[in-house]
Amino acid sequence: MAHLLIVGGSDAGISAALRARELAPSADVTVLVADHFPNYSVCGLPFFLSGEVSDWHTLAHRTLGQIESEGITVLLDHRAEQVDPVGKMVAAVARGGRCRSLSYDRLVIATGAVPNAPAFSARRLPGVFCLRSMRDAFVLHEYLGRFEPRSAVIVGSGYIGLEMADALSRAGLSVTVVVRSSVLRTVDPSLSDIVRDELSRNQVKVVDAGSVTGIEKDDSGGLSVRMGAQASVHGDLVLLATGIRPETALGETAGASLGVGGAIHVNRGMGTNVPSIYAAGDCAETWHRLLGRYTYLPLGTTAHKQGRVAGENAAGGHAEFAGSLGTQVVKIFELVVARTGLLHSEASEAGFDPFTVDLESPDHKAYYPGATSLRMRLTADRRTHAVLGAQLLGHYRAEVAKRADVVATAISGHMTVDDLLSLDLSYTPPLSSPWDPVQMCAHEWLQVLGGSGSPNMKS
Amino acid sequence: MAHLLIVGGSDAGISAALRARELAPSADVTVLVADHFPNYSVCGLPFFLSGEVSDWHTLAHRTLGQIESEGITVLLDHRAEQVDPVGKMVAAVARGGRCRSLSYDRLVIATGAVPNAPAFSARRLPGVFCLRSMRDAFVLHEYLGRFEPRSAVIVGSGYIGLEMADALSRAGLSVTVVVRSSVLRTVDPSLSDIVRDELSRNQVKVVDAGSVTGIEKDDSGGLSVRMGAQASVHGDLVLLATGIRPETALGETAGASLGVGGAIHVNRGMGTNVPSIYAAGDCAETWHRLLGRYTYLPLGTTAHKQGRVAGENAAGGHAEFAGSLGTQVVKIFELVVARTGLLHSEASEAGFDPFTVDLESPDHKAYYPGATSLRMRLTADRRTHAVLGAQLLGHYRAEVAKRADVVATAISGHMTVDDLLSLDLSYTPPLSSPWDPVQMCAHEWLQVLGGSGSPNMKS
Numbered sequence: 001m002a003h004l005l006i007v008g009g010s011d012a013g014i015s016a017a018l019r020a021r022e023l024a025p026s027a028d029v030t031v032l033v034a035d036h037f038p039n040y041s042v043c044g045l046p047f048f049l050s051g052e053v054s055d056w057h058t059l060a061h062r063t064l065g066q067i068e069s070e071g072i073t074v075l076l077d078h079r080a081e082q083v084d085p086v087g088k089m090v091a092a093v094a095r096g097g098r099c100r101s102l103s104y105d106r107l108v109i110a111t112g113a114v115p116n117a118p119a120f121s122a123r124r125l126p127g128v129f130c131l132r133s134m135r136d137a138f139v140l141h142e143y144l145g146r147f148e149p150r151s152a153v154i155v156g157s158g159y160i161g162l163e164m165a166d167a168l169s170r171a172g173l174s175v176t177v178v179v180r181s182s183v184l185r186t187v188d189p190s191l192s193d194i195v196r197d198e199l200s201r202n203q204v205k206v207v208d209a210g211s212v213t214g215i216e217k218d219d220s221g222g223l224s225v226r227m228g229a230q231a232s233v234h235g236d237l238v239l240l241a242t243g244i245r246p247e248t249a250l251g252e253t254a255g256a257s258l259g260v261g262g263a264i265h266v267n268r269g270m271g272t273n274v275p276s277i278y279a280a281g282d283c284a285e286t287w288h289r290l291l292g293r294y295t296y297l298p299l300g301t302t303a304h305k306q307g308r309v310a311g312e313n314a315a316g317g318h319a320e321f322a323g324s325l326g327t328q329v330v331k332i333f334e335l336v337v338a339r340t341g342l343l344h345s346e347a348s349e350a351g352f353d354p355f356t357v358d359l360e361s362p363d364h365k366a367y368y369p370g371a372t373s374l375r376m377r378l379t380a381d382r383r384t385h386a387v388l389g390a391q392l393l394g395h396y397r398a399e400v401a402k403r404a405d406v407v408a409t410a411i412s413g414h415m416t417v418d419d420l421l422s423l424d425l426s427y428t429p430p431l432s433s434p435w436d437p438v439q440m441c442a443h444e445w446l447q448v449l450g451g452s453g454s455p456n457m458k459s
Numbered sequence: 460m461a462h463l464l465i466v467g468g469s470d471a472g473i474s475a476a477l478r479a480r481e482l483a484p485s486a487d488v489t490v491l492v493a494d495h496f497p498n499y500s501v502c503g504l505p506f507f508l509s510g511e512v513s514d515w516h517t518l519a520h521r522t523l524g525q526i527e528s529e530g531i532t533v534l535l536d537h538r539a540e541q542v543d544p545v546g547k548m549v550a551a552v553a554r555g556g557r558c559r560s561l562s563y564d565r566l567v568i569a570t571g572a573v574p575n576a577p578a579f580s581a582r583r584l585p586g587v588f589c590l591r592s593m594r595d596a597f598v599l600h601e602y603l604g605r606f607e608p609r610s611a612v613i614v615g616s617g618y619i620g621l622e623m624a625d626a627l628s629r630a631g632l633s634v635t636v637v638v639r640s641s642v643l644r645t646v647d648p649s650l651s652d653i654v655r656d657e658l659s660r661n662q663v664k665v666v667d668a669g670s671v672t673g674i675e676k677d678d679s680g681g682l683s684v685r686m687g688a689q690a691s692v693h694g695d696l697v698l699l700a701t702g703i704r705p706e707t708a709l710g711e712t713a714g715a716s717l718g719v720g721g722a723i724h725v726n727r728g729m730g731t732n733v734p735s736i737y738a739a740g741d742c743a744e745t746w747h748r749l750l751g752r753y754t755y756l757p758l759g760t761t762a763h764k765q766g767r768v769a770g771e772n773a774a775g776g777h778a779e780f781a782g783s784l785g786t787q788v789v790k791i792f793e794l795v796v797a798r799t800g801l802l803h804s805e806a807s808e809a810g811f812d813p814f815t816v817d818l819e820s821p822d823h824k825a826y827y828p829g830a831t832s833l834r835m836r837l838t839a840d841r842r843t844h845a846v847l848g849a850q851l852l853g854h855y856r857a858e859v860a861k862r863a864d865v866v867a868t869a870i871s872g873h874m875t876v877d878d879l880l881s882l883d884l885s886y887t888p889p890l891s892s893p894w895d896p897v898q899m900c901a902h903e904w905l906q907v908l909g910g911s912g913s914p915n916m917k918s
Contacts, residue, residue: 047827058825300886304893305883325883329890329891336887365500369511369512399860399861401885402862405861406861406868409882412872412883415872422781423871424760424867425760425864426787426797426861426863427760431788432860
């Protein structure tokens with residue numbers, strides 16, 4: 001009976017375990033979970049901290065009991081420290097310091113990612129937080145309840161930074177976001193400027209700082225975030241949301257090679273360079289479907305899919321990860337911003353000959369009540385017309401995310417802009433137009449590329 | 460200078476005119492419009508009658524001025540009566556009975572569809588209406604305002620019947636829908652039963668009748684809809700919503716052959732069998748992308764696309780209509796029902812070996828407020844796994860329509876169920892799950908087909 005050991009109890013690890021059990025019901029599948037919280041939706045943490053989710057238990061994708069009922073052994077509070085790839089053993093430290101040795105036939109490393117350490121030392125000051133794990137969330141939640149801070153400074157304006165700006169505002173705090181280069185760099189300025197406006201509209205202050213140089217206690221008992229010699233902002237708490245890096249320490253003890261972005265190098269089957277060892281999720285590289293090469297693109301959706309592939313192969317299968325397009329979406333107050341594929345600049349760097357257009361249109365027929373403005377940027381190759389990427393922004397009721405998914409599906413189907421225009425998409429006046437905004441944007445792309453500016457797709 | 464004549468001022472006709480002008484700016488493009496309302500969104504009429512759209516003028520996709528500013532000649536109140544395909548002339552009757560002869564080099568017939576005549580004679584009774592044209596809407600609107608009817612009987616439970624049940628309920632009437640076979644036959648009973656519940660929940664009475672045998676004035680001054688010898692329902696007004704048929708009379712005078720469903724037979728370029736004559740929209744056949752043959756599937760989205768192709772070819776181009784998948788969506792009270800591709804039964808008839816599963820899941824992570832139940836039925840070929848169709852039903856805020864569009868895009872990309880599972884779709888807890896419901900359903904399909912019932916995609 002094959003013994004499958006999986007290190008990591010989040011998206012990739014649990015997906016791997018479930019898939020392995022599904023395909024090899026007789027396999028002995030054990031998951032080591034470093035904390036007490038297997039299979040939690042860490043993407044939900046901002047909504048717990050905002051108060052929108054009142055009971056953190058509901059954040060579990062599955063309960064421990066549900067996982068165990070699939071025949072999976074879950075060892076909580078077990079931190080894997082070392083892999084012996086020759087003896088096929090993992091050394092782990094259990095709660096209380098007890099050391100254990102666990103053997104494996106196949107090992108899946110799904111150790112995730114950890115917050116980037118800031119360039120200054122501040123992490124350990126009281127009132128300075130980061131948000132990655134359930135524990136991080138509990139600590140911050142307790143601080144919010146106990147000290148009732150009135151203001152917060154968030155360093156970083158990526159997804160977590162902006163979701164937390166929303167969350168802490170909802171929780172009643174006055175929020176300042178410190179931006180290093182541009183708000184939400186995952187989209188182009190014409191869209192991220194609208195996100196900035198949405199923050200302002202919701203009383204979130206946005207401060208542009210070349211970089212943060214330090215955080216210190218200030219006279220009022222709060223914290224001061226310094227940006228160079230002159231400027232600083234004050235807050236009763238500081239959240240560091242400056243990105244994540246792959247957690248590869250365990251993989252390195254096994255001799256796993258690192259690749260793009262310092263993540264564990266894998267093949268399309270999620271195998272590492274070490275025999276019988278797989279890696280999946282935020283600790284591993286990501287095959288990019290459009291680029292045709294590995295990238296580092298840590299996302300929950302990808303972790304689930306990579307975990308499933310790793311689990312299948314660890315159970316003796318022959319699955320391949322189809323690849324990511326970097327499809328992602330974030331809700332910030334009333335706005336939703338989504339993207340898939342490449343930005344214009346990324347497409348250029350990758351050797352495409354990209355051409356990009358912008359379109360603003362109502363999300364549905366303007367005569368039907370509740371129409372809101374939808375913005376889309378479409379990037380495609382000038383020569384082949386192959387769709388390369390899209391960015392969409394609109395009201396969170398405006399089906400922005402699934403419109404991005406239509407483009408993601410089109411990219412996966414190797415479609416051209418002309419193909420987008422020919423798609424048979426659904427229409428009823430309360431929800432779209434006879435030409436969906438995605439198609440209006442495709443039309444605009446063809447028109448502008450062809451030198452004709454007259455958009456007659458208002459229909 | 461080529462003279463393009465287009466008969467019909469709705470979706471297909473105006474699309475053809477715009478596309479022709481775009482490609483051949485020097486062409487002389489004339490559109491004959493039978494009434495006074497070119498380029499109106501007839502799909503919006505129920506929302507005008509419900510009161511949701513207060514000003515009918517806003518239903519215009521474009522104003523007459525906007526169309527004319529593209530260099531298109533619009534002749535209002537011109538009813539085309541006869542085509543002489545040898546002399547390339549169209550005889551039309553203008554308002555007041557004046558006859559005109561108009562020559563053409565290329566002719567596009569976009570005469571649309573007309574309501575099916577009921578098997579009984581009732582159409583001309585006061586208080587009996589149908590809804591197809593702007594005029595129909597004005598007549599009904601005036602009746603509602605002048606006579607303040609308190610109850611309505613709607614004969615037919617397709618899209619128009621159900622949208623009007625919603626609309627007249629909103630307008631304050633007590634509504635009964637008379638159903639011939641099944642409510643919303645465009646989806647399978649497991650979904651249409653939910654639509655029936657939604658009607659009941661909104662105090663719409665649903666009456667099953669083998670068939671309606673007559674409508675007559677009753678003693679109370681209202682109308683009585685008779686269903687056989689015994690049963691009848693009463694209403695202050697009756698709306699006949701028993702489907703439409705292609706309006707082909709003009710095409711027939713030209714010698715155009717009719718095809719599926721009595722619609723004008725066309726080729727992929729929207730050409731008829733008569734030289735220099737094209738047909739597009741609800742009067743013409745529809746190429747079905749999956750079936751690989753012609754059908755009759757009159758939809759606004761299709762009319763726009765076919766009109767565009769006809770206009771391009773009439774202007775000397777070589778466009779092909781890519782085909783329809785029958786993608787459609789309707790909003791009924793709080794529900795949205797969408798479908799694309801084939802139902803199981805249709806797939807069987809077409810020679811596929813379909814396998815269909817049902818899935819119910821929250822539209823987004825259940826822990827985030829506002830999650831609602833989404834239902835999906837996925838049909839794919841047992842042997843090839845090719846996606847053949849999907850039906851979705853859910854709350855109208857639940858991105859139901861664009862999820863159907865993801866499947867429509869996948870079908871156009873010749874994807875399998877396995878490919879659906881590998882798509883990189885967007886996720887944030889307020890809007891989806893790490894595996895979008897579309898993918899959960901794909902997973903369910905693979906699981907059930909493979910004989911394993913355990914769904915572990917709850918993530």
